[in-house]
Amino acid sequence: MTAIHEKNKVAAPRPETGRGSKNGAEAVSDMNDRALGLRGDFPILSSTVGRDKLPLVYLDNAATTQKPRSVIDAISGYYERDNSNVHRSIHELGERATALYEAARERARLFVGAESADEIVFTRGTTEAINLVAYSFCAGLKPGDEILLTQMEHHANIVSWQIAARLFGLVVKFVGITDSGELRLEDYERLVGPRTKMVAVTQMSNVLGTVNPIAKIAGIAHSKGIPLLVDAAQGAAHEGIDVASLGADFLAFSGHKAAGPMGIGVLYGKREFLERMTPWQGGGEMIRTVTLEGFEPNDLPYKFEAGTPNVEGAVGLHAALDYLDSVGTDWIREWEKVLSERAIAGLRSIPGLEIFGSARERGGIVSFEVPGIHAHDMAAFLDSRGIAIRAGHHCAHPLAQRLGVVSTARASFFLYNTLSEVDFFIQTVDEARRRLS
Template identity: 45%
Template sequence: MLDIQKVRADFPILDQKVNGKPLVYFDNAATSQKPQQVIDAISKYYSEINANIHRGVHTLSQLATDAYEASRKTLQNHINARHAHEVLFTAGTTHGINLVANGFSQFVKEGDEVMVSAMEHHSNIVPWQMLCERTGARLTVIPMNDRGELIMEEFEKLLSERTKIVAVNHISNSLGTINPIKHIIDKAHSVGAAVLIDGAQAAPHLKPDVQALDCDFYAISGHKACGPTGTGILYGKEEWLNKLPPYQGGGEMIKEVTFAKTTYADLPHKFEAGTPNIAGGIVLGTAIDYLNAIGFENIAAYEQELLEYGVQKLSEIEGIEFVGTAAKKAPVISFNIKGIHPYDIGAIVDKMGIAVRTGNHCTQPVMDRFEIPGTVRASFAFYNTKEEIDALAEAVKKAQRMLS
């Protein structure tokens, strides 16, 4: 069980007022807040061991390198990757997806198919569209039902030997739907397709076991999991990472350079050109250690309580329309109030110190599917409380009175 007040004490940003009201932060799907342990680790790096990595024989360079590679090992263990070199440091999920989509230009040709789902973030749509434009392949889309769940029967009909890669999210950022990715992975592999999982929204809520899932790629953003912005990892099976070409050229990713020819470094450095976000990579490991110390089972149980309580409280509001009512959901509630634009709701509740997200949440096709301009999205984290949900419900009621 979580000691919620002890947990909240780790997050200094929560102890402030916004517009004269205590801050209620319900925009966790966009980015999480950072515990003091993470903030301190960033300061410690720059205060004590700031140096470039992998290149220097001096002491600070060795200390920085050791810390960076220890973080990679932490992340390997966290996702249960078979090898540390299967974990690539990236700038985030978008970076990881683009790395794979760029490399797949060598494995996709005209007449082939690339599959995504109807609930993908733009970052898991646009790179694949660009791949299809380069190669002449066709983009196919797994449809979803009115509850915001992928229709597995249609997915299986769409699969064929022409399908070269399936890219789907583990959890929808705009609907909260938890997708049956193990089923998707197994079915895709049965026709010879690779699978990339967008784990950006899953990382704060659960521990993915990439070996048990048997996914080919799994991309994560650090900033949604209590880590710094500009950080993330891409897991890739060793055999795939060896086949993919480098995404960028430069320092660190080379073995030998002449004007006649360049040979590339071994994994993982083949995909890590240039000076990386060293502090971010190290401190991402700190953030993951922090979450594991709390316990993902504890996080999941408490966040499920918040989700159920939030749905119950908001259901009391006349005219509320929930968008995304899947049977399996993360702590995300998207809704509209009949006759009121979501932006107006968001602007008014902000005046009461409550941060929610409004708009299409970088999932415009989802909004088009439901024929709405956007939603109000309240996304919870393990440091939120039921009392904060009460405050949200009262604020939405007040906004409704003001705008009706």
């Protein structure tokens, strides 16, 4: 174990309530021990980076998380034992691969709390899931109908609707945000009208870390008979998901941001909506019959899964969801809260540094800027010390405009990050400030 991953001996941060009966510092120290233990499940975390072979400090988890051994093994095991196409081959491997693919769907159903596996559509990720709904749902709307988004959305939850608006003559409106980075909930009352046909919102902002009051927003939308789509790209692995308590009619997340592989994601959609929606891609598997005159679509969820699917991705996602549930999303949320509170407190002590967003409810994402130092220079300096963060607009141009910045530096945490890593990160940001400004 390298120096910065050593068990942290410094005083733990201010205790939060709800961390058991131990005193706060002890409870935090126990959580840190658990995170240190969990690191062993992730082979990449023991690797080194750069010419000087520095220990990797991976704080770019909002971009993608690292993968545990169980996910890597599930994917290679699938190729070593079971690989075949699904839903078509009448032979043992074909049946095995189909069973694995459908077992992954059932696992995803359980993870999101859907009533039926028919309501789980596999996609390439959050982006494709939202594009699917934006096209297929909006194809049934009338020109002049409205879609209500927010100013803190990722481009995936903006541009998909803007494309649909161009195709179908719709109007896209936006709920604003306060200076502390929270949604202006009063905007919903003002902007939801008789033409509003969909409300879509992110569970957690990938820039500000704000966790939005989804159930409250669902209440507003549902009181007017409008469905709600939740972008859970940043929520799935960190906040946990239960579509019933969130009040989500649609929900999208990506495997790769939840300890799973890239190229696989989940769209949950309530049966009553999915049944009415038109297929969005044509090809094998999504049809029941085809003639030269036309086609009859397949049943749910296959109607939305044209072509050969990402079977190894689904198998890897199954293992990832097992892993997350074995750690516990409540624990992950609580630990990331400890890490981000410590990071925020440390960053606040750095002269001139600005943190974007101070929402009351926030997750493990912290965006910041040191005036006079470009976010890319900050990221490059941290990289020279082995610390991986993200710098840029984070695919949220409208939010960057609202914040009045071109780019920010962003650190984002996951279950395997430790107190020592956070401390090393803060020290290095301060060193960058001294050396680069």
